[in-house]
Amino acid sequence: MTAITRSDAARLLLRLGVGGVMAAHGSQKLFGWFGGGGIDGTAGYFESIGFRPGRPAALAAGITETAGGAMLAAGLATPSTGAATASTMVVAAVTHAPGGFFAMKGGYEYPAVLGLASGALALAGAGKLSLDELFGNRFAGKGFALVSVAATVAVTLLVLRRRRAVLSAEEEAVETG
DSSP: OOOOOHHHHHHHHHHHHHHHHHHHHHHHHHHOGGGOOHHHHHHHHHHHTTOSSHHHHHHHHHHHHHHHHHHHHHTSSHHHHHHHHHHHHHHHHHHHGGGOSOGGGTOSHHHHHHHHHHHHHHHHOOOSSSHHHHTTTTTSSHHHHHHHHHHHHHHHHHHHHHHHHHHHHHHHHHHHO
């Protein structure tokens, strides 16, 4: 086994921090933990901001954040989990963009940072202090990385396009109604 580098230690810390935060946010959506709304509350909120139907959108976001965050923290299938959590955070950042940059005013700063960190981990890999390394990078090779990034970009664009269509249709109905 080769020596553990500062880069490996840094990736471990970044994975634990970002993955832990993502898992906590997802558990708010799925289970109502940490003051979250649970599936019903999250689904209602998602409906109100243009994600229809709200329940499947809430489940997708909650599962991606919870499972993806836990897997990212453990360094398991890091290209895929990093890409998936980055995708979820891109959607969150776009959703919060009308609030400006700063999170304290409802802006996109927080999901943007989580998304960028997740994306960086997807590209950089988990490092030696990870389950990916333990399993011989079986779930973290270049092929996984390329397919994961391509798939999550496509899904992200699809989700954002669908939300934009819903919001445009609502605006049009209000204007003509």
